[in-house]
Amino acid sequence: MKRLLVTGGAGFIGSNFVRYMLGKYPDYRITVLDALTYAGNMDNFHDIKDNPNFAFYKGNIEDPVLVDNLARNTDAIFNFAAESIxxxxxxxxxxxxxxxxxxxxxxxxxxxxxxxxxxxxxxxxxxxxxxxxxxxxxxxxxxxxxxxxxxxxxxxxxxxxxxxxxxxxxxxxxxxxxxxxxxxxxxxxxxxxxxxxxxxxxxxSRHRDYMKLSFSDIHAKDGLLYAPTSDGKWRGRDVWVLQQLEGEALQAFLRFLGAYAAEGSASFNVANGGYVVCIANKDLATLEQMRVEIGFFTNASGSITRREDPNVHQLVYCSRMLFEVVTRLCGKGSGEKRVPDELYTLREEYKTAFLDAYLWGDGSTHKYKTVNSRRMTTSSPRLAAGLSLLFSLMDLDYSVSFRDFADNENWSPVTNLHLTASYDxxxxxxxxxxxxxxxxxxxxxxxxxxxxxxxxxxxxxNTHVDRSIDDPGSFIETDVRGVFVLLEAAKKYGHERFLHVSTDEVYGSIDEGSFFEGDPLEPNSPYSASKAGGELLVRAYHVTYGVPTIVTRGSNNFGPYHYPEKLIPLMITNAIDNLPLPVYGDGKQVRDWMYVLDHCAGIDLAFHKGTSGEIYNVGGGNERFNIDVVNAILLSLGKGRELIRYVQDRPGHDRRYSIDCAKLRALGYNPDVSFETRLEETVRWFVDNEAWWRKIKEKQDEYKRFAQRWYADRK
Structure with missing residues (x-):
C-alpha cells in the first residue's frame, strides 16, 4: 500500500485526481489537505467520502506543524494547492x-x-x-x-x-x-x-486631557447637551450634561462611567416613559461622594435608596440625558457593557479614575501567599476585551480565565480578569x-x-490578503511558502516522491510553435510568477538535498466538478439558463484544452515512471480559439450565438499557450478520446448535475460577487 498526501485536493483537478487514483489503485490510502477556500468544495467528494482509504483534513499548507503531522506517515506528496477570524x-x-x-x-x-x-x-x-x-x-x-x-x-x-x-x-x-x-x-x-x-x-504625549461628547441626534447649546423630546425638540429647562469635560469634571465623569460599567444599570419604563440610571453598592459613603461629584458635569438630581435583598444602596437618577450618555458610551445590559473608546487616548490619571471606580464596583481582592490580585467578572465579551486593552495601555499585568455554566441555561458565560503581580x-x-x-x-x-x-x-x-492582480505578493503564501513547508516535510521523512503540479502559464505566451520543458520561464501574471517561484524551490531542494521531486506543467483543464467561474463551465451553465456568455476581448485567445482525467493519467504516469528531478509537460494537443469553444458549447445545447457578449479583456491576458508533450508521451501518455467527444461529455455532466453547480452559483455569495465584478464591469 502507498500512502499519498494530496494538498489542495478539494479543488477541480485535485478532487478528480483523488477519485482517479482511488479507482485505479484500490490499495492506496489518500489523505487530502485543503483549506476549502475559493474553489475547494467538499461536495466534490460526495461519491468517495465513505471510502475507507480516503481521509480529509481541513488546513493550510503554510502551517508547518499540521503538514509535519500529516507527512510523517506518508510515502509521497502531491501538491495541487494553488483561513480567518x-x-x-x-x-x-x-x-x-x-x-x-x-x-x-x-x-x-x-x-x-x-x-x-x-x-x-x-x-x-x-x-x-x-x-x-x-x-x-x-x-x-x-x-x-x-x-x-x-x-x-x-x-x-x-x-x-x-x-x-x-x-x-x-x-x-x-x-x-x-x-x-x-x-x-x-x-x-x-x-x-x-x-x-x-x-x-x-x-x-498625544493623549488628551479633555473629552468632548458629540451625538448627532442630541442637541448642543452653549456647551451643554440636552436630550431630545418625544417630538424631536429640546427644552432648556431639562437636564443637561457638559459637552466638553476636563479637569475635575472629567475625573468625576469617568468615575461615574467606571462605576456604571461595573455594577450599574439603565432602563426605560414603558408604562410611564421614564428613564432610570442606577449604581448599586454596599459602600454608602462612596455613593454619597459620587452623587456630589456628578454635579460637576450635570444638573441632574439623584437620590440614594436602600434595597434589602440584596443588602445594597442605590444611587438613582431619573434622567433621559444621563441614560443616553451612559448607554451610548458604555452599553446597556450586563452582556453589552463596554469600555468607552474615548478613554483609551486620555491621560493616565483619567484612565486611573475610570479603573479605580470600576474596581470599586466589581473588583474583589484575592490573596495568594503574599500577593494580592484584583478580580473582575463580566458576562460582556466586549467589556472583557476592552478592559484587557486598557490594562495593556496602562502597563498593567493581568491574566484571564473563563467560566461556562453548562448546567444552568439561565446563566451566561463569564470572563474573569485578574490584575496581578504574579502568574500561576x-x-x-x-x-x-x-x-x-x-x-x-x-x-x-x-x-x-x-x-x-x-x-x-x-x-x-494575517493570512487572508487579497490574492488578485492588485496584491501579487500574496500568492507567495501558498505557492512559495506553502511549497517550502511541504518540501521540508518531504526532506525530513525521506518520501519516495514529491510531485508538484504546476501550470503551462509559467512559460508565458508563444506566437508560434510549442514550449518544451527546458525553455526559459517568462510568467506574465502574479499567479504564474508565484507558480514559477514554487517550481524553482522544488528544483533547489532536489539539487541541494536530493529530494526526489517531479514537476508537471499542465495545460487548460475541463471536465466534471469544474468551478463555474472558468470559461467552459461558465459558458455551459449560463447557456443552460439563457444568460449572457461573456467572452474576453475578441475571443481569439488560443488555449490547449485537456480533459481533466487525461491530466490525472499524465500525473499518475509521471509519478510512477518519471525520473526524479525532471519536468513533464501534460497537455491535450487540442488548441482552440476561446470563441470556437463557446460556439461548440452553444451547438451542443441547441442555443443561439445571440447569447454571446464580448467584454473588455483582462489585464496581462496571454494570447496563446502551447506545450510539447513528447517527453511524457515517451513514458506512454496517449489521450485517445477527441476534444469534441470530451466536451460533449462535459456538457452532459453539467446538464445532469445541476444541483452541484447551482448550489455554487445561486447560494455561494463568493461566486455571485465574482460574476458581478468580472463581467458586469466589462460591458
Missing part, C-alpha cells in the same frame, strides 16, 4: 488621534461604506481604507500600531475554534495560524499556548469547536504579518 472577534484599532475596540464585522462595514468594496476573482470582498488606520501588531516584543492596508471577508461554513487560556481568548477558523508562546506560527487547531500582547508602544504557572488551555455559517474576516497589516485580536490581545497571523 470570526465576525464577532474584537480588534483594537488606531485611527487619527483615537483608539477604539471594534469587531471584525463592524470594522469592515464602517470602511466599506466609506471606501467601497472590491471583489477579487476568488469572491473575496476587499476594502482598502487608504486612511491612517492601524491595527495592533506584535513587533520587537511588544504591541505596535501598524497601518491596515486591506480588510477582507469571505463566506465560510464549517468549524470555528475557540481557544481560551490565562493569556486570553480568540475565535478563528481551524486553519488560521496563530502565534505560540515562542512566537512561532502554528495552526489554531493544535491548541498552542498563545502569544499575547501585554505592553503597547504608544505615544502618550498553569496554562489551563481550553479548546472547543462550534459550527459556523457566516463571514470570516482578515486584515493585511503593513510591515507586520500579524495583528492582535480577541480578549487579551492574542496575536494571530
Amino acid at each position: 470570526a465576525a464577532d472577534t474584537f480588534l483594537p484599532v488606531h485611527f487619527g488621534h483615537g483608539i477604539r475596540l471594534t469587531t471584525a464585522e463592524e470594522l469592515f462595514d464602517t470602511y466599506a461604506k466609506k471606501r467601497g468594496v472590491r471583489i477579487n476573482d476568488r469572491g473575496v470582498e476587499i476594502v482598502e481604507p487608504n486612511l491612517p488606520l492601524s491595527a495592533l501588531a506584535f513587533r520587537n516584543g511588544m504591541g505596535q500600531w501598524k497601518r491596515i492596508t486591506h480588510i477582507t471577508r469571505h463566506k465560510y461554513r464549517g468549524r470555528i475554534v475557540s481557544l481560551r487560556q490565562k493569556w486570553g481568548g480568540v475565535r478563528v477558523t481551524p486553519n488560521h495560524s496563530v502565534y505560540n508562546a515562542d512566537a512561532q506560527l502554528v495552526a489554531a487547531e493544535t491548541n498552542p499556548e498563545l502569544l499575547a500582547i501585554r505592553k503597547i508602544n504608544t505615544d502618550r 504557572v498553569r496554562v489551563q488551555k481550553d479548546y472547543s469547536e462550534t459550527e459556523y455559517d457566516g463571514y470570516v474576516y482578515d486584515l493585511t497589516v503593513e510591515d507586520a504579518h500579524n495583528f492582535a485580536a480577541g480578549i487579551g490581545n492574542i496575536v494571530v497571523h
Whole structure:
C-alpha cells in the first residue's frame, strides 16, 4: 500500500485526481489537505467520502506543524494547492488621534461604506481604507500600531475554534495560524499556548486631557447637551450634561462611567416613559461622594435608596440625558457593557479614575501567599476585551480565565480578569469547536504579518490578503511558502516522491510553435510568477538535498466538478439558463484544452515512471480559439450565438499557450478520446448535475460577487 498526501485536493483537478487514483489503485490510502477556500468544495467528494482509504483534513499548507503531522506517515506528496477570524472577534484599532475596540464585522462595514468594496476573482470582498488606520501588531516584543492596508471577508461554513487560556481568548477558523508562546506560527487547531500582547508602544504625549461628547441626534447649546423630546425638540429647562469635560469634571465623569460599567444599570419604563440610571453598592459613603461629584458635569438630581435583598444602596437618577450618555458610551445590559473608546487616548490619571471606580464596583481582592490580585467578572465579551486593552495601555499585568455554566441555561458565560503581580504557572488551555455559517474576516497589516485580536490581545497571523492582480505578493503564501513547508516535510521523512503540479502559464505566451520543458520561464501574471517561484524551490531542494521531486506543467483543464467561474463551465451553465456568455476581448485567445482525467493519467504516469528531478509537460494537443469553444458549447445545447457578449479583456491576458508533450508521451501518455467527444461529455455532466453547480452559483455569495465584478464591469 502507498500512502499519498494530496494538498489542495478539494479543488477541480485535485478532487478528480483523488477519485482517479482511488479507482485505479484500490490499495492506496489518500489523505487530502485543503483549506476549502475559493474553489475547494467538499461536495466534490460526495461519491468517495465513505471510502475507507480516503481521509480529509481541513488546513493550510503554510502551517508547518499540521503538514509535519500529516507527512510523517506518508510515502509521497502531491501538491495541487494553488483561513480567518470570526465576525464577532474584537480588534483594537488606531485611527487619527483615537483608539477604539471594534469587531471584525463592524470594522469592515464602517470602511466599506466609506471606501467601497472590491471583489477579487476568488469572491473575496476587499476594502482598502487608504486612511491612517492601524491595527495592533506584535513587533520587537511588544504591541505596535501598524497601518491596515486591506480588510477582507469571505463566506465560510464549517468549524470555528475557540481557544481560551490565562493569556486570553480568540475565535478563528481551524486553519488560521496563530502565534505560540515562542512566537512561532502554528495552526489554531493544535491548541498552542498563545502569544499575547501585554505592553503597547504608544505615544502618550498625544493623549488628551479633555473629552468632548458629540451625538448627532442630541442637541448642543452653549456647551451643554440636552436630550431630545418625544417630538424631536429640546427644552432648556431639562437636564443637561457638559459637552466638553476636563479637569475635575472629567475625573468625576469617568468615575461615574467606571462605576456604571461595573455594577450599574439603565432602563426605560414603558408604562410611564421614564428613564432610570442606577449604581448599586454596599459602600454608602462612596455613593454619597459620587452623587456630589456628578454635579460637576450635570444638573441632574439623584437620590440614594436602600434595597434589602440584596443588602445594597442605590444611587438613582431619573434622567433621559444621563441614560443616553451612559448607554451610548458604555452599553446597556450586563452582556453589552463596554469600555468607552474615548478613554483609551486620555491621560493616565483619567484612565486611573475610570479603573479605580470600576474596581470599586466589581473588583474583589484575592490573596495568594503574599500577593494580592484584583478580580473582575463580566458576562460582556466586549467589556472583557476592552478592559484587557486598557490594562495593556496602562502597563498593567493581568491574566484571564473563563467560566461556562453548562448546567444552568439561565446563566451566561463569564470572563474573569485578574490584575496581578504574579502568574500561576498553569496554562489551563481550553479548546472547543462550534459550527459556523457566516463571514470570516482578515486584515493585511503593513510591515507586520500579524495583528492582535480577541480578549487579551492574542496575536494571530494575517493570512487572508487579497490574492488578485492588485496584491501579487500574496500568492507567495501558498505557492512559495506553502511549497517550502511541504518540501521540508518531504526532506525530513525521506518520501519516495514529491510531485508538484504546476501550470503551462509559467512559460508565458508563444506566437508560434510549442514550449518544451527546458525553455526559459517568462510568467506574465502574479499567479504564474508565484507558480514559477514554487517550481524553482522544488528544483533547489532536489539539487541541494536530493529530494526526489517531479514537476508537471499542465495545460487548460475541463471536465466534471469544474468551478463555474472558468470559461467552459461558465459558458455551459449560463447557456443552460439563457444568460449572457461573456467572452474576453475578441475571443481569439488560443488555449490547449485537456480533459481533466487525461491530466490525472499524465500525473499518475509521471509519478510512477518519471525520473526524479525532471519536468513533464501534460497537455491535450487540442488548441482552440476561446470563441470556437463557446460556439461548440452553444451547438451542443441547441442555443443561439445571440447569447454571446464580448467584454473588455483582462489585464496581462496571454494570447496563446502551447506545450510539447513528447517527453511524457515517451513514458506512454496517449489521450485517445477527441476534444469534441470530451466536451460533449462535459456538457452532459453539467446538464445532469445541476444541483452541484447551482448550489455554487445561486447560494455561494463568493461566486455571485465574482460574476458581478468580472463581467458586469466589462460591458
